[in-house]
Amino acid sequence: MKPYDLLAEGLIVLLVVAVVVVVLAAVFSSPDYPTVRGEDVANRQPVAFVQTSANILAGNSSIQDYGPPYTPDTDNAQSLFGIAPAKWFGVRDRIDPVQDFVLKPLARAAVLNDDVATALDTYEAASPDQQQTWVTAYLSALDEATVVNGEVRVTAGDYGPVPTLMSGMLDLGRSGLLEGALESNAKLPFTLDFTRSQLFFQDDVYAGVAEKLNLLGDQWGISNETGRYPGAWWLWPYAFFYQIEPMSSSDNADLEVGVIMIGVFLIMLLIPFIPIISRLPRWLGVHRVIWRGWYARGNGG
């Protein structure tokens, strides 16, 4: 045995860590990329905003047939060997994208805008086929849309009340009221749940921003950070499994990678009892470097 001072050692290391952290914070600061808000998208990319809204109205939202916990259909629930944990607890937060993301917010805008109110009445009175015809035609026309004096203009066509509805959505976005309209529920003004306002933009708008910031899944995004900052690099193994087959092209990648990572964690947890892995350190011989002083004194190794 040799003399040792646990508390002195701990305090010195704590001091060193504190100095290192303060210097790193002072020199490099930290990332804080601003939120992407409906207001920003509506003002800077009005066509993208309207395309997002129209796609949702057309039933093209990825949440439309997502499955649990948002919708009752389970065709898209990820499964592995026939097991789909997503189904186990059913629909916990029912979301109807057409209603919750577009028509209900428009109903709030209609209180302030008679044109939107009339257009909404016309749209809701039409048959589903007619609604779909209008929206589909408008979506096609949006491919050639232009922005004139802040308004999204498309070539003339039979779009029914859809252009007015989309103009109402754009106004809602520009006013900064979109998120509030999307999250409106009985818990207001104390709601802290921003599920709907984040799902609204996730498909194209968020993905477009993420791609520019190198944050997409196939860019190892989960372990990256905005700017030139280190991210959650300890998630590299998790991100890695998304990059290789069969996960990289699988519809069930999230479940497959999740199960793999649970397995990896269990292996790590149970290393002391796993024959080859627990004996590997002795064979590798790195311990001879770590305890080189001990072995240099003639102790066995």
Added chain:
Amino acid sequence: MNVTRQAQRLLIDNLSLEDALPTQMPIYVTSVVYLFGVTTLSALSALVLTGVIMSLFGAAWYHGSNVGHFVNSLHFWSVQVFFGALVLHMVSKYLMAAWRDGRWKTWMVGALAFGAAVITGFTGFLSQTNWDSQWIAVQAKDAMNALGVGAFLNTMDTGQVLTLHIVVMPLLLVLLVGGHLFFVRREGPVKPFQTGGRDD
């Protein structure tokens, strides 16, 4: 049955004062790798301190305050130092096969603490109330939902992830780290490998 006496007996049987606050250490404890654990612990202390300061001023404080942003930077870099030291600690303890001679509980509780730390970090990213939080929330929800966890953990529910990050997960992490330290001090440092010994 006297519960207090039982608790006394548990402590006396498992942890002497010299175990808890040692003034001597085996001669083979000389490598720098023995500092990775205490470095991790120090970074955790910095995380708790800076986290408490940010909690006092609110989740969105750091967006509009220079002081707040600096405290956030301290928190951010403490996370990096924490995981850096933690990974080095775990790798070095693996290479030393530090679970030998009955120390498997030390290893397993430490591994659980690592898992808790990853989840704590994850909820931290979700609580930043900036673009990172938005993007990670919509991406991670698919992983949570695929595993069935999404029925109970909604990554887009800022209220839920924030309370998880500042109360539930730190409490769990500190308890696990406390348990890990209890076993570390009770068992003492693992001995070096002996040639031909039955130590592996």
